Each structure stands twice: as structure tokens, then as C-alpha cells.
Amino acid sequence: MIRQFGLNEALSILSGIESTVILSFIAFVGGGIFGGIIALLRTSEAAPLQRFAAIYIDFFQGTPLLMQLFLVFYGLPVFGLHLNPWVAVTIGLTLHASAFLGEIWRGGIQAVPRGQTEAARALGLRYRDRMISVVLPQAIRLSIAPTVGFLVQLIKGTSLAAIIGFVELSRSAQIAASTTYKPLIAYGLAAIFYFVLCFPLSRLSAGLERRLVVRT
């Protein structure tokens, strides 16, 4: 039975936004926490920690997000961990985000001139104080624009959750497309919804970047 594409279908696609936003938010916060740790490890003075963080980043940046999700989704049950799709997708996206945010923030930390760290060391500040009072405040300012830019990538990345059956914006469009047989409208509408989510963030990121370039 083919249904007409009406307001109901449009609304059912729209309702997928909720999961997309929640998923993006959790992955962003979780990825932010682990990403911060990765960035600190990557810029630490201990070589093994640096190497571990470098491998971690290389792995997640050098493999497709879809494979990462497959590994969590099909891999963890092998170890007896049966997760519902929500948890599996969240874990996958959080790990993914942590590597990318870690790399962005490493860039920010390393963009702070070395002389600053040396001066702080000469003043007798320990690692913790050097980081908290001297390096990180400047690094954070430098990293804000690319971090917002990555949020756009992450929102787009959540669409892959649809492939493993998680219902979010893309999956709800897929469902509407198959019940009404109007794929052009369904996917067009989904694209518009994604655009409405992502475009303001892209503009914000570009604006922040410009402002930063002017000042420094």
C-alpha cells in the first residue's frame, strides 16, 4: 500500500532530527572529554604517551567512520556485550569524535609559541600550571573555529547510524521514501533539515576564523 506524501510524512522525517541532535550532542561532549585527554597525551613530554595518542588519531582518521561503527556494532557482541543500537552508535561516534577533536586541539596547543611554555617553565610553573594558566587559554581560543567546524562533520556523520538501523533523520527519510515511494521529496526534505542544522554552524565557524585571523 503506497501512501501519499503529506504533512504526516514530512513531520515523521522532521521527528528524526531529535535523535540526530541528541546523538551529535552526546558524541560531541563525550568526544570532547576523551579528545581533551588525547590532545594532552599527544603534546605530553613522555614519548610512549605521545606515540599512543598518535596511533589512536591515525587509526580513526585513516579508516572510514562506517567501519568504526560496524566494528562497535558487530564487534562488541562477540565479547558478550549486547548493546542496543543507541549505546553502540554513541560509543562509535564518541571514539570517532575524540580522535578528530584531539587532533584539532593538538594543533591549537602546538600553535601557542614555544617561548610561552619556556617562559612559564623559567618562572618555575609546573606542567599543570603551565597548561592551565598559560597554554590552554590561548590554545582554546585558536581551536574554537575548527571545533565548531568539526561539529558540522559530526552531525553529518550521525547519518551513518541509519545504515545499522538506528532511526534518526536519514533513516526516517528512508522509511518515508519507501512507504510513499517519493524518494526525491523524502531525501530532499532530509537534506534541507540537515542544511538548516549545519549551515549556521558553518557560518559561525567561518566567522570565528576570520575574526581570529584579523586579531592575531
Next chain:
Amino acid sequence: MTYRFDFGVLLPFWEQFLRGCGLTILLATCSIVIGLAIGIVTALAKGSLFRSVRLIATSYVELIRNTPFLVQVFFIYFGLPTLGLALKPWSAAILALSVNCGAFAAEVIRGGIDAIPKGQYEAGAALGLKPLQVFRYIVLKPALRIIFPALSGQFVLALLTTSIVSSISAEELTAVAQSLDTMTFRSFEIYIVATALYLAMSLMFATIFKLVNRACFSYLVK
């Protein structure tokens, strides 16, 4: 609950994995080449004197950059047939990937051209060079130097993005892995191997591009 890992089960399928890798590289190469052509045209269009041309180019770039690739693929593969344009999975995949790459390449190319100081163009013109000569002798090489690393990053990204076209059953590494999965039920081993192959491919290309970059663009600026 114990699960015995057995990668040996996958050994007889090495040819399929290799074929998947080859198809993935082919897919990425096709789409980056076409995408580059689209990107150059779009970058030029963004600098056009006509407002409408600039607007079209900007809308294309922003629309593609702010929507997920999965939705773009679905739109092309499932949506276009209702307009009478039915594409085979591979054609749809190449079209979607090229259109996607084009938007990102346009930004990269635009950035490279914009990074050349205006004074350089003016100096070239003052020397009596024609616009094309200015481009060839003054703009091209420094612009390429800026563009190349970003563009090689785009290639690696395209390589990873190809995995998504498995969702329209276009054949490449991920699709091969999925079909082996339904044959052997060795999901974890299969996806580990596929992931490792993607990692090997992206590291290989990243290294090649780094070497090319060092060989061609490492001259001193001053």
C-alpha cells in the same frame, strides 16, 4: 561466553578483499579527477563578475558541504529514477562522489588562489604579461604549493567516503566485506580486516602524497 577468533577462515577470500581494495581506489580516483574538474569550474565561477553565477556556485558548495554524503547518494540513486534518470549503482556512486568532492575541492582551490597577494597580479601586469601568462608564471606554482596538501587530504577523505556507497550496493571494499559477512558470519574478523585494509590504503596514499609534496613543492620561498 568465549569467542574464538579465527582469521584463518578469511584466508580463502583474499582475492575478494584485494578486488574490493582495487575497486575502492578506482572509485576514489575517478571521483577525485571528476571532482577536481568540477572544483576548478566552481572556483572560477565563485570569482565570476556575474552575481547569479557566483550565487549558483556558492549555493552548490554550501548545499553539498552542509548535508551528509549518505543523503546525497540516496537522493541520486533512489530519487533521480523518479525523474526518469535511473543510474546503475556504480554510476550513481561516481556521480555522488564527484559532486561531493567538487564542492570541497572548489573551496580548497579558491583558498589557494586567494592566498596569492593581489600585488603579484599587479606586478605581473605591470611587466606587460598577459592574464594567462600571469597565471602560468606567477600564480600557478605558489597556488599549487598551497593547494596540494589540502587536495591530497581530500583524496584520502574520498577514499574513506567510498565506504558509504556500499549502502546502494555499489561494489567496493565495504560491500565485499558485507557480502562475506553474510556468507561466513565472521563479522568481527571481517570488519577488522576491512578496517586494516582501509588504514593501509590511506596511510599508503598519505605517504605517497607527502613524498610528492616534498619533491615538487619544498623550494624555499625567499
